[in-house]
Amino acid sequence: MASSTELLDQLLALSIMIDKDLTATLGKDGLTLARTHLLWELHRSGPVTQQRLAAVLEVSPRNVTALVDGLVASGHVTRDRHPEDRRAFLITLTEHGSAAMAAMAVQHEEFAEALFGPISARDRAATARALDHARTRLAALMEEHHGEGS
Amino acid sequence: MASSTELLDQLLALSIMIDKDLTATLGKDGLTLARTHLLWELHRSGPVTQQRLAAVLEVSPRNVTALVDGLVASGHVTRDRHPEDRRAFLITLTEHGSAAMAAMAVQHEEFAEALFGPISARDRAATARALDHARTRLAALMEEHHGEGS
DNA sequence: TATTGTTATACTCTATAACTATA
DNA sequence: TATAGTTATAGAGTATAACAATA
Numbered sequence: 001m002a003s004s005t006e007l008l009d010q011l012l013a014l015s016i017m018i019d020k021d022l023t024a025t026l027g028k029d030g031l032t033l034a035r036t037h038l039l040w041e042l043h044r045s046g047p048v049t050q051q052r053l054a055a056v057l058e059v060s061p062r063n064v065t066a067l068v069d070g071l072v073a074s075g076h077v078t079r080d081r082h083p084e085d086r087r088a089f090l091i092t093l094t095e096h097g098s099a100a101m102a103a104m105a106v107q108h109e110e111f112a113e114a115l116f117g118p119i120s121a122r123d124r125a126a127t128a129r130a131l132d133h134a135r136t137r138l139a140a141l142m143e144e145h146h147g148e149g150s
Numbered sequence: 151m152a153s154s155t156e157l158l159d160q161l162l163a164l165s166i167m168i169d170k171d172l173t174a175t176l177g178k179d180g181l182t183l184a185r186t187h188l189l190w191e192l193h194r195s196g197p198v199t200q201q202r203l204a205a206v207l208e209v210s211p212r213n214v215t216a217l218v219d220g221l222v223a224s225g226h227v228t229r230d231r232h233p234e235d236r237r238a239f240l241i242t243l244t245e246h247g248s249a250a251m252a253a254m255a256v257q258h259e260e261f262a263e264a265l266f267g268p269i270s271a272r273d274r275a276a277t278a279r280a281l282d283h284a285r286t287r288l289a290a291l292m293e294e295h296h297g298e299g300s
Numbered sequence: 301t302a303t304t305g306t307t308a309t310a311c312t313c314t315a316t317a318a319c320t321a322t323a
Numbered sequence: 324t325a326t327a328g329t330t331a332t333a334g335a336g337t338a339t340a341a342c343a344a345t346a
Contacts, residue, residue, distance in 0.1 A: 002271075002278035008262035010281045015165035017288050024295065034313060051327055060315055061328065070312085087322045087327040112158035114291060115284040121152075126276035128152035131160045134265040138167050141264060145174065184336060201304060210338060211305065220335085237304040237345045 007130075025107075029100065030074055034059075036104070038067050039076055039093065043101035047092040049082060076100060157280075175257075179250065180224055184209075186254070188217050189226055189243065193251035197242040199232060226250060 019033070026036055041056050042048065050068060054061045068091055071077040076097035082088035093101065116124060169183070176186055191206050192198065200218060204211045218241055221227040226247035232238040243251065266274060 002274040004262040004266040004274070005259050007266045007274055007278055007281070008258070010278060010285070011161075011164070012168070014161070014281055014285050014288070015168070017285065017292070018162070018165070021288060021292050021295075024292075032312065049327075059313085062316080062330090063314060065329065066313075082327090085323075085327080087320095089328075108158070109155050112154035115287050116154040116157045116280065118287075119280050119283055123276040123280050124152045124154070124157055126273040127280040128157055128160060130266065130269050130273050130277040131157070131164055133269055135160070135164050135167065137265050138164070138171060142167070142171055142174075145171075182335070199304075209336085212307090212339080213337060215306065216336075232304095235304080235346075239305075 031076075031100070035067055035071055035074075035076075038064070038071065039097055039101055040104070042077065042091060042093050042097070043105075047090045049085075049088045050091060051088065053091065071097070181226075181250070185217055185221055185224075185226075188214070188221065189247055189251055190254070192227065192241060192243050192247070193255075197240045199235075199238045200241060201238065203241065221247070 023033060026032060031039075037057060038053060041053060045052075045056075048056075050061060050064045053068075054064045057064070059067075068077060068079055068089075072079055075094055078092050078094055079089045080092065082090050116127075119127075173183060176182060181189075187207060188203060191203060195202075195206075198206075200211060200214045203218075204214045207214070209217075218227065218229055218239075222229055225244055228242050228244055229239045230242065232240050266277075269277075
């Protein structure tokens with residue numbers, strides 16, 4: 001009968017499993033979730049400044065410095081002076097980083113297909129509606145809490 | 151049309167939001183996700199040893215020591231000598247910890263109701279089917295990877 | 301000899317505050 | 324004066340390895 005609470009618990013259980021699986025998979029390539037998130041953004045946007053990355057990833061500039069340090073060391077990105085603003089750096093994917101993101105895009109689709117492929121179109125549509133509704137509601141709730149907090 | 155990939159992305163986006171909201175909410179009570187997870191297990195099982203907690207939470211015994219240290223300091227649990235095994239400790243919820251978990255159970259249901267309450271029974275059932283299927287498939291995948299790894 | 305938990309050590313993610321170089 | 328990024332400092336979560344006390 002799927003009560004709201006059961007649904008939430010199922011969602012959380014699945015999230016935790018995905019997180020664990022992803023962490024293990026990335027770990028084999030010497031990557032972490034946080035660093036991969038940064039690489040993924042770079043893949044989507046092209047070269048950007050660290051300030052920009054901090055805004056998009058919603059983490060502190062200090063944190064971006066650390067993440068980029070690691071990714072430079074692992075050869076996934078380069079940190080070059082910005083040609084027009086000598087205060088800033090441009091973070092750019094190396095070939096290695098690009099290849100890793102291209103492979104990840106493929107894996108991502110395969111993963112999605114493995115998890116949800118065999119499900120009926122009708123159930124997929126219903127699930128999309130439910131998740132979308134939950135996301136909208138949660139965004140509203142967080143907006144309220146934000147108001148309270150400040 | 152909700153492709154598998156779109157569904158996965160929606161799921162991931164919602165997971166991240168829930169995680170963020172939960173972290174913020176717990177933070178107001180001086181709790182963290184990892185410590186709350188431990189408290190929740192204690193709430194379900196009653197007093198147990200650290201070894202037991204390490205197994206259930208799937209983290210290292212060393213990590214449990216650190217988590218319990220924090221929870222003792224915040225007054226959520228007590229660490230008492232096991233009456234029958236002098237090597238071990240029994241971790242027990244204090245009244246404060248019990249009250250926190252009782253309140254959390256209520257909040258959890260309210261949260262689920264806010265997110266999924268307004269969704270039709272039919273869509274909830276379809277979502278439950280989809281999530282359950284994904285969980286089962288993922289468990290199988292992880293089992294395979296585990297075999298490869300070792 | 302096996303188990304329970306700790307100390308020692310280390311890595312990652314995260315944040316704030318103070319500071320430097322540049323705009 | 325404002326912005327980009329770093330150094331300094333700190334706390335949480337996580338892990339392995341070596342060790343103590345007890346079984």
